[in-house]
Amino acid sequence: MTLKKTDRRITRTRRMIIEAFTLLMEEKGFEAITVSDLTEKADINRGTFYQHYKDKYDLLEQSEKEIFEGLNKIVVTFWHHANYDVEKVMKVDDLLPLSIQLFEFIGENYQFMRVLLGPKGSPSFQNKLKHVIIDTLLHRFSPFLKEDHVMVPPDYLLAYISSAHLGLIQHWLESGMDRSPEEVARILSQTAIFGPVKVSGIQI
Template structure:
């Protein structure tokens, strides 16, 4: 029982420090923040801060690692075929938990993925998406031969997915996680041309180009 209380206290303290970091980054930017700023904002002493973090850079790094770790747990349960099945059944359950987690941590996620955030973290998120889902999807789903280089496809999809999440955060998360999960799956499953309603308009042109090429 004592251990559980201690664990909850540690989790609460870390959350307070991360919230302080978030507010201060919004106010003055990361580079101008001091440990004193953090401890005053979180209402803790310096000893408590240094018990968990070496400095503000370690705090930022560990906060980002925590986000990646939590997202890994969601993707660990997510199989590529689940996305297809959920779309066919119109039940985008697999990604809802991910968007719910982003919503629960919206203030930090919005900041860290925004203009005042950490560009390196955005690169890590894209790499995470690629290695934990997209590459697995390409290996496990049957598909026709690729029409473009795989590296270009991966770069496009990861940037597009991150862009959807960033837009959702920047615009106040007006759509619920269920709707966002459905939107992302539809874009991934059908492609931007199809969901934009342009498939039929572009098909003659594409077919014509193919005929000329042959």
């Protein structure tokens, strides 16, 4: 079954809507935005917007979904390639390439993520992203935890790590991505080494 190619007009129209959405969120905040605002800023017909999205809430939902799906796809693809087995001992540096890819993806969606995570963005986005980090990423490492080595309750550990990740991502975005994805991935890796990793018992 061959994958049907999307008409480039659809892709283009959606990109224009997202760009307008991002600018308007920064300008006036999600709640104050109207569909008319969006279509004016995107320079498209109002009817066209309704062809793509039900309303502005649907737009937010689908936009966030795309971000989460993008992140998830990266992790799934990485895992598939890495072909990890519980028998193998995992080293922290094994995850550096994954980290870099994730930060590159975030960088590609910089404006949108920065706005969403900012003061005028979606209040629930932070929470959703945190859960994505937990479900998509951190739960994959559960099998690698040496249960008799775990010094703290796992749920607290996950809450700690995911919030730390989120905080670091937010700082990177707020400072205009002043470091490369590689650099920030290393910062994350090295910060984790002398923190959560040790308490988890994963070999360094």
